[in-house]
Amino acid sequence: MTTCRLLLTLLFLGTVVCYSKPPATIVVDDTEGMYTGTWEESTRQPALVGNGYRHDGNTGKGEKTARFTAKIPETGEYEVRVIYSATNNRVTNVPVTIPTSRNGGE
Numbered sequence: 018m019t020t021c022r023l024l025l026t027l028l029f030l031g032t033v034v035c036y037s038k039p040p041a042t043i044v045v046d047d048t049e050g051m052y053t054g055t056w057e058e059s060t061r062q063p064a065l066v067g068n069g070y071r072h073d074g075n076t077g078k079g080e081k082t083a084r085f086t087a088k089i090p091e092t093g094e095y096e097v098r099v100i101y102s103a104t105n106n107r108v109t110n111v112p113v114t115i116p117t118s119r120n121g122g123e
Contacts, residue, residue, distance in 0.1 A: 043089065046066050047071045047083075049086075051083070052082070052083050054073070054081030056083070057073070058070075058071055070102070071083070099113060
């Protein structure tokens with residue numbers, strides 16, 4: 018079982034990057050996420066990773082989820098980052114949960 022230690026979280030549902038020691042980087046982009054509810058794909062803002070990103074279309078607040086699962090090669094401590102485009106139409110209170118072996122996650 019792998020442990021991820023949360024060092025930095027920027028709130029958005031876009032891209033998750035886990036890494037232990039550079040340059041070994043694990044990237045999970047929005048195309049690999051599992052979504053509940055209807056999400057819109059967009060390229061209006063420049064993509065930080067991949068070709069675009071997803072957003073909730075300003076509907077269904079609190080009813081939608083996005084789950085990103087990284088394939089971690091070995092047990093250890095990892096830095097987890099959530100990358101997003103900071104624009105004036107982004108909320109600042111999106112809940113983000115990082116399950117680890119320490120908090121009951123897998």
